[in-house]
Amino acid sequence: MKYFGLIWSNAWRKKIRTSLTILSVFVAFLLFALLSAVGYAFGVxxxxxxxxxxxxxxxxxxxxxxxxxxxxxxxxxxxxxxxxxxxxxxxxxxxxxxxxxxxxxxxxxxxxxxxxxxxxxxxxxxxxxxxxxxxxxxxxxxxxxxxxxxxxxxxxxxxxxxxxxxxxxxxxxxxxxxxxxxxxxxxxxxxxxxxxxxxxxxxxxxxxxxxxxxxxxxxxxxxxxxxxxxxxxxxxxxxxxxxxxxxxxxxxxxGDIGLIVRLILAAVFFTLLLVAGNTMSQSVRERISELAVLKTLGFTDMSVLWTVLAEALLILAIGAILGLGVGWLAVEGLNSQFGTQVPLYLTPMAFVTAFVIMVVAGILSGIMPALQAMRLTITDALARG
Amino acid sequence: MSKPLAKLQGVSRVYQKGKERVEVLHDIDVEIPEGDFIAIMGPSGSGKTTLLNLLGGLDKPDAGTVVVGDAELSSMSNSQLSHWRATHVGFIFQFYNLLPVLTAQKNVELPLLLTRFSSKERAERAAIALDIVGLADRAKHYPRELSGGQEQRVAIARAIVSDPTLLLCDEPTGDLDRETADEILKLLQILNKEHGKTIVMVTHDAQAAEYANRTLLVDKGKLGFKAAA
Structure with missing residues (x-):
């Protein structure tokens, strides 16, 4: 937890870029929530x-x-x-x-x-x-x-x-x-x-x-x-x-609604990976010398890796929680209006699946930049900075 | 003469630049007494920064040994060196290298994240360090809101906050005007004389070197001669 302030500050280094990335994660998980509820309705x-x-x-x-x-x-x-x-x-x-x-x-x-x-x-x-x-x-x-x-x-x-x-x-x-x-x-x-x-x-x-x-x-x-x-x-x-x-x-x-839902979500999350991965790559490239300074101060290779990875997970988590939260509210709202005709429901398994997707997407989008940060040689990075 | 804090024996460092082999340091022997303030001077590419990096455990020699305190740096793993640096060395860079996303206070607290201090203790120690460098009233400012001299003071506070025995400064006044440079150098002198820090400073500036107790000249990978400051 003591690294949270550092991770949080780094995540918001470029506010517009991070906001747009979170927005894309938000939309992906909102879509996930709505499509999961629709999938439930068809398989009720x-x-x-x-x-x-x-x-x-x-x-x-x-x-x-x-x-x-x-x-x-x-x-x-x-x-x-x-x-x-x-x-x-x-x-x-x-x-x-x-x-x-x-x-x-x-x-x-x-x-x-x-x-x-x-x-x-x-x-x-x-x-x-x-x-x-x-x-x-x-x-x-x-x-x-x-x-x-x-x-x-x-x-x-x-x-x-x-x-x-x-x-x-x-x-x-x-x-x-x-x-x-x-x-x-x-x-x-x-x-x-x-x-x-x-x-x-x-x-x-x-x-x-x-x-x-x-x-x-x-x-x-x-x-x-x-x-x-x-x-x-x-x-x-x-x-x-x-x-x-x-x-x-x-x-x-x-039609095979389950398959259609899965295909749409796969496309959405693949795009999300590209967006989040690009954000993290840019973010790490911009602060090579700062990462070198952290290592100079005594941060180990692994702790640098984890801070970058945690940053990717944080961005994914903010977007995912917002997306799922709004999705859940939307599903509840729609269900109270049309639930007797089309019963929409976000199952506990949908939340578990969303959590797993969030963690996996966070790791996949952050792992390459995190490895790059971990492998930095201090003297080279400082010389470049 | 105090006992040596750092001792380099037969140290050589070679870099490979494409197909070319460049020997930056050749068979260097030097002792740095505890509590000393040493300036290292020499032309560009002479190996000054390499020498500093070896002393700070940022780089390893191809031959010879580097001993600082009780630690034989040349035989330590990267992870061991990281832990050693966190508690034994403070670094001060030419371009300050503060994290722009953190306030002065949080920048100074960075090395303490690697300790067991609580959040409150970290804040207290950072406040003391900022007070020592005369920037207690700038704690909540971000680097972009500070002048170059103030940024360097924050960097010095960051270097001393974990109370290391050795301060390594790479051109600490290289980006500052004369007046501000003198303020920074006086501050380093105070840290040396009043707080007992051993300081090794790389500089191109002869006037800056005058603040040190003695000067080492490095040229073409060798220590040319020692001159009394």
Whole structure:
């Protein structure tokens, strides 16, 4: 720490140059934060994926439904512990911009499969007993200011009612939270499948996809194969995959967002390395004689190396902390506005990755000038100065 | 005569300039008594600065030995020399060589960063050193805000702050007007006489050499003769 004043003063030797370098680092890490959050949003399903959960969809496409009659046969498959089903409702609240996910489900079955969701027992019972009851995630309730007891209309974009109406009304009986951290964990709504199936105009007796939990000692791959074999050559063949693989393939409908994000960031950080490395090289070239003086005073080769390297790390750290800080604020701000539609989140792993990038970029940009400073011969450098 | 603080025996130093081999110092023998103030004079390229660098452990001889105090510099590693310089030698350069990004106070504190002194102790010692050179009121000034003479005083404060026994000065008045040069030389005399510092000063200036106790003349890599100051 006693060298900090020296390192700090040297870093600000050319204020405009250092400010511009920090600005470039800031932009790089701001971009990192925003793209990481976007990457999270596209992989949100995979983020919550459970290794013991399998997804069964219609082999043709996810959009094609499956018969509800499959449920008992799937449940009877060896290795299956519990089964539930999901259907995409695709409605909005009051305005088309207020879109979020809604799923008609069976309450008991759903909670047996999604054990990470937390709902007070009395709210669960109230929901179970009310056919038009619904439960909403905490984030969703916060966004729209909903409370237990509210009656809310959801406008259907797919599922018209048998009477031709598009407005579905639900009583909020509970607000759930999740043991899983991260945006998107509580941005959806669940309501009773029985009510949905009876009231809809078409598609009765079908569901969107099944979700099942396998026994801990069962092999998920074997279970998946067994399920698909049961329905082979039927009118509705199935395709079963792990929840993570399902979520990943779903996200890839938009392209390989993860790869795109990584490529952009690689380009950004490569440029950053050139900028920061150039700054450090110039800075060291300008003070060859000063470095020689430090050595004359008794600074060892290694301590000179470390002061130059620390200077590079300091510049990177200032830019990175500012970039991540502003990025985090931006993500939080965007999430509070649009989180139910596009759940943006900066994971702890994103921060760890940013820290590692910061340290590696700092070392890479500073190592050559630092080695040059370390290898300086005092007499030559003083003669040149 | 005091016991010798520094002793050079059979010292030679050769530089390779392209294909040419230049012997800057040849078989030099010299003793510098503790508490002495010696001026080294000679034409450009005669080996004055090389001699100073050898005494300060900034350079190593190709032959012979350099002993300062109890340390045999010619056999020490670079790292050992760094630690030795930090506690035993103070350097004063012609162009002051202060760090422009640090205040006078922080420049003077630089050698103390290599010690175990706390931040407060470092500041106190730097303040004392600046007081000795008469610049206590310029502690917060940056080098660009000081005159040449003031900068050199700060450099002297930096050289004495860790209380070294030996001060090595390379043309300390070479960049100063006569009046300021005399002030600096008087200050060096005070450090020699009142603070007991052993001073070796390289200079081209005969008037500057008169402030020393004696003068060594170096020419073509050899010590020509010694003259009483």
């Amino acid at each position: 399903g995979a983020n919550f994926a459970d290794a013991e959960r399998l997804i069964v969809i219609n082999k043709i496409t996810l959009i094609n439904p499956l018969p509800i009659a499959y449920q008992n046969r799937i449940a009877a498959t060896p290795g299956v512990r519990s089964v539930t089903h999901n259907t995409w409702f695709g409605g909005y609240y009051q305005d088309e911009r207020n879109q979020f996910a809604q799923f008609p489900v069976d309450p008991e079955e759903y909670f047996s499969v999604y054990s990470e969701l937390v709902l007070p027992d009395e709210q669960f019972e109230a929901w179970r007993k009310n056919r038009t009851g619904a439960i909403v995630g905490q984030a969703l309730a916060d966004q729209y200011g909903w409370e237990v007891g509210d009656r809310i209309p959801i406008q259907a974009t797919i599922w018209t009612k048998a009477d031709g109406g598009r407005s579905w009304e639900f009583d909020i009986e509970g607000i759930f939270s999740s043991k899983t951290a991260g945006a998107g964990a509580t941005t959806f709504m669940l309501f009773q499948y029985d009510y949905f199936d009876e009231a809809r105009a078409f598609g009765n007796g079908t569901i969107g996809w099944y979700v099942l939990r396998v026994d801990p000692d069962a092999d998920p791959v074997q279970v998946a194969d067994a399920i698909d074999q049961q329905f082979a050559n039927s009118a509705n063949e199935t395709e079963t995959s792990t929840e993570e693989a399902f979520a990943a393939s779903f996200a890839k409908q938009y």
